[in-house]
Amino acid sequence: MVADEGEEISKRPTIYDIAVLAGTSPSAVSSVLNGTWKKRRISVKLAERVSRVAEEQGYTTNIQASVLRRARSKIIGMIIPKYDNRYFGAIAEHFEARARDQGLFPVVTCTQRDPALEVEAAKELISYQVETLIATGATDPERITQICQAARVRSINLDLPGSGAPSVISDNYTGAMDLTDVLLDRCKEDLGWQGPLTFVGGRLSDHNTAERLRGFLDAQKRRGIDPQQAKVLALGYSADNSENALMSCETTGPTGLFINSTISLEGAMRWYRKQSAKQSNMIRFGCFDWDPFGEFLPGNVGMVQQDVETMLDRTFELIGSDAKPDNPVLVPCIFRPVRTEKRG
Amino acid sequence: MVADEGEEISKRPTIYDIAVLAGTSPSAVSSVLNGTWKKRRISVKLAERVSRVAEEQGYTTNIQASVLRRARSKIIGMIIPKYDNRYFGAIAEHFEARARDQGLFPVVTCTQRDPALEVEAAKELISYQVETLIATGATDPERITQICQAARVRSINLDLPGSGAPSVISDNYTGAMDLTDVLLDRCKEDLGWQGPLTFVGGRLSDHNTAERLRGFLDAQKRRGIDPQQAKVLALGYSADNSENALMSCETTGPTGLFINSTISLEGAMRWYRKQSAKQSNMIRFGCFDWDPFGEFLPGNVGMVQQDVETMLDRTFELIGSDAKPDNPVLVPCIFRPVRTEKRG
DNA sequence: CTCATTTGCGCAATCGATATTGCAGGTGAA
DNA sequence: TTCACCTGCAATATCGATTGCGCAAATGAG
Known part of the structure; x- marks a missing residue:
């Protein structure tokens, strides 16, 4: 007998299935399940019956159908380069939490710092009908903005800021100045040495690196220190680049390093470990980025932690008040001093 | 004049808009834009015209509508507790990459180790019509399985394994044995001391912790060491818990710590830093988890890195071959020895 | 008992894309 | 010239949920 019993190959139940089982209409089921039933004057009795049947059948709304019909999707998307450091990880986590708080559905996707993937992911999110797209640390923010504008x-x-859309970024300049100041203080205090310091990691074409470098330079100039061009080692973000740059750089005697990110810090630590005991005692560094293990690393004088919560507060404020692309919103950083215990 | 010019308030163009502009039908536009046009015998000329118009108008398909109509959604979902450590970060990243390789659309969402959020997120992903849901490190895998089954x-x-669905997990037992062995070797070699070791972090009700503890105990027993009950400090995953547990534990003289995760390692390091120089020189530890900064921490003899890539290979294999809930697939871990340089 | 409201709910159109079917017009063989 | 067949495209039903509209029954006022 060829299955003719009207017996479906068990699929997901829809409002039509629930309607039949509850002896009512799909529209009643819909309004009960999406909470608009009071407005539609459905009786409590029917509402309860429908809810019970839906529960029994393991009903879940088909968001695709729902979003298709509704005016708003309530979906908010984010592209982010990586999940592999505390900064981006925290951004993704807080973004999701914040979005849920606002009754929005977050969708995050990481793009591996790959410009092509960035564009692809942005288009994908747009296909999902996101109402807003947050482009985090995009390699080419303008391109993303352009794609979003085309899709309204x-x-x-x-x-990282862009000119086509509102931007929220850290106050890199001030943060870098603060870090540089502390680093100079500690070099003087611990080593009796006054600079100039070395800048490690990042890319000068990158807005954040440029601003941090500016703060780094200004803080030194303000003290009458002449920062040397050769001491700026911004050859990219990878650990290897930073390690190699330091290796090929003459550093004997007291040394102070301004490390541009935790990834650069990995490279710096590899280099550090290769120094003689005597030399490594004369090294101090600060890092413009935070990692929980940073405070256990020898020579660390402090870390600049970007204030992710406030950054996301500002971001969601922008979403609420459709702001125009303006000057980037600058969020102050949090300085985390490190006082390494004196060791025997 | 009340806008009567048929002039829409600029919205996203649909295939209907493109069809009008290209002087053809919506069905032709659809097949051109989704690549089935050759099969549908659309002429190259028309295909090119449609593509050009679509490009000009910044058209992107509405996935909601597309998925609604199609048989398969090609969406694959993952819930994951956090993004804030290397392990979960790597899982999320590789999952996304793998999914894209297979032509699937990944959607990841983090659940903050909150059972309620876990359930909510699972239902949400099901609403998105995911074809498969990967539950990573779920606090209650059976509950998730149940929800998924109800929704087919x-x-x-x-x-973390569950009995209702296929599971892919690390070979915690073997990994723990290896780590314990190395730790014992190094304690003997460096400190002339033979244990017993201390187990720090995790929860005994947690499958992974239980397996690791079993490996930890067996490795010691095999050497004729009697592991002491009081040396098992598995009071939760937080850094504070581990720090406090160690503080309240009598540890003077040679000490070997088996640290159950990087989060516990943070606590252990805070404790470590409070020890006298003399005492801290007599501490060795190994960590069942990997972090790039681990290798720079004093006393570290090695880290067990879970083989995320292979775990995801196995996971996607399971997706391909609709397997039954069986014994968990065990993936061997990678041992990362750490040789800290002798310091002055 | 009549008429106006209110209550409770169903009908049917709709969102945008897909896939089956159908239907002209053209081509080639007999 | 006739007819089978192919080419190129359009019409149309459909996926599941939402929502404006309308209508019958219940209720209340007079």
Whole structure:
């Protein structure tokens, strides 16, 4: 007998299935399950019956159908380069939490710092009908903005600014100045040495690196220190680059390093470990980025932690008040001093 | 004049808009834009015209509508507790990459180790019509499995096993044995001391912790060492818990710590730093988890890195071959020895 | 008992894309 | 010239949920 019993190959139940089982209409089921039933004057009795049947059948709304019909999707997207450091990890986590708080559905996707993937992911999110797209640390924010504009989707830049859309970024300049000041103080205090310091990691074409370098230079100039061009080792973000740059750089005697990110810090630590005991005692560094293990690393005088929560507060404020692309919103950083215990 | 010019308030163009502009039908536009046009015998000329118009108008397909109509959604979901450590970060990143390789659309969401959020997120992903849901490190895998089954969605457990769905996990027992062996070797070699070791972090009700503890105990027993009950400090995963547990534990003289995760390692390091120089020189530890900064921490003899790539290979194999809930697939871990340089 | 409201709910159109079917017009063989 | 067949495209039903509209029954006022 060829299955003719009207017996479906068990699929997901829809409002039509529930309607039949509850002896009512699909529209009643819909309004009960999406909470608009009071407005539609459905009786409590029917509402309860429908809810019970839906529960029994393991009903879940088909968001695709729902979003297709509704005016708003309530979906908010984010592209982010990586999940592999505390900064981006925290951004993704807080973004999701914040979005849920606002009754929005977050969708995050990471793009591996790959410009092509960035574009692909942005288009994908737009296909999902996101109402807003947050472009975090995009390699090419303008391109993302352009894609969003073509699709009439609001976009916001986070971490790296762009001119086409509102941006929220850290106050890199001030943070870098603070870090440089502490580093200089500690070099003087611990080593009796006054600079100039060495800048390690990042890319000068990158807005954040440029601003941090500016703060780094200004803080030294303000003290009458002449920062040397050769001491700026911004050859990229990878650990290897930083390690190699330091290796090929003459550093004997007291040394102070301004490390541009935790990834650069890995390279710096590899280099550090190769120094003689005597030399490594004469090294101090600060890092413009935070990692929980940073405070256990020898020579660390402090870390600049970007204030992710506030950055996301500002970002969601922008979403609420459709702002125009303006000057980037600058969020102050949090300085985390490190006082390494004196060791025997 | 009340806008009567048929002039829409600029919205996203649909295939209907493109069809009008290209002087053809919506169905032709659809097939051109989704690549089935050759099969549908659309002429190259028309295909090119449609593509050009679509490009000009910044058209992107509405996935909601597309998925609604199609048989398969090609969406694959993952829930994951956190993004804030290398392990979960790597899982999320590789999952996304793998999914894209297979032509699937990944959607990842983090659940903050909150059972309620876990359930909510799972239901949300099911609403998105995911074809498969990967539950990573779920606090209650069985509950997730149950929800997925009710919705006729395939599910797979990753990192922590469950009985209702296929599971892929690390070979915690063997990894723990290896780590314990190395730790014992190094304690003997460096300190002339033979244990017993201390186990720090995790929860005994947690499958992974239980397995690691078993390996930890067996490795010691095999050497004729009697592991003491009081040396098992598995009071939770937080850094504070581990720090406090160690503080309240009498540890003077040679000490060997088996640290159950990087989060516990943070606590252990805070404790470590409070020890006298003399005492801290008599501490060795190994960590069942990997972090790039681990190798720079004093006393570290090695880290067990879970083989995320292979775990995801196995996971996607399971997706391909709709396997039954069986014994968990065990993936061997990678041992990363640490040779700290002798310091002055 | 009549008429106006209110209550409770169903009908049917709709969102945008897909896939089956159908239907002209053209081509080639007999 | 006739007819089978192919080419190129359009019409149309459909996926599941939402929502404006309308209508019958219940209720209340007079």
